Amino acid sequence: MIIPVFVVAQARWSAEDIYLFVAAFGAMGHHLPGMIRAYGDRALFQRFRWRFIFAPIFLVVVCTTSFLWDLKTTMRKWAHSLR
Known part of the structure; x- marks a missing residue:
């Protein structure tokens, strides 16, 4: 039953979008x-x-x-400030 749902979903959304939805749904079920x-x-x-x-x-x-500041840039600045 789940396979037809994903086949229909792939016609509308990309695989990445479906993955993000499933991951967000799972995270909510884990943290709630x-x-x-x-x-x-x-x-x-x-x-x-x-x-x-x-x-x-x-x-x-x-x-x-x-x-807002781009994660990589922020982490580089933070790592550089530790030196």
Whole structure:
């Protein structure tokens, strides 16, 4: 049943697009239960409150910065600054 779905999907999207969709769907299925537990369990959230608040903000800033400045350039600058 899955093979005809992919045959039809390949007529509309490239193999890379299909792969990215499947990977994103799998990643959501992997991470969502942990997020529901972390943000839904009051005791766990109180224990790690600042991590749960600032970690997503930090990741958004890092990802946005890497996207805007080009990841390779950013990593080269960072590696060069360590020398």
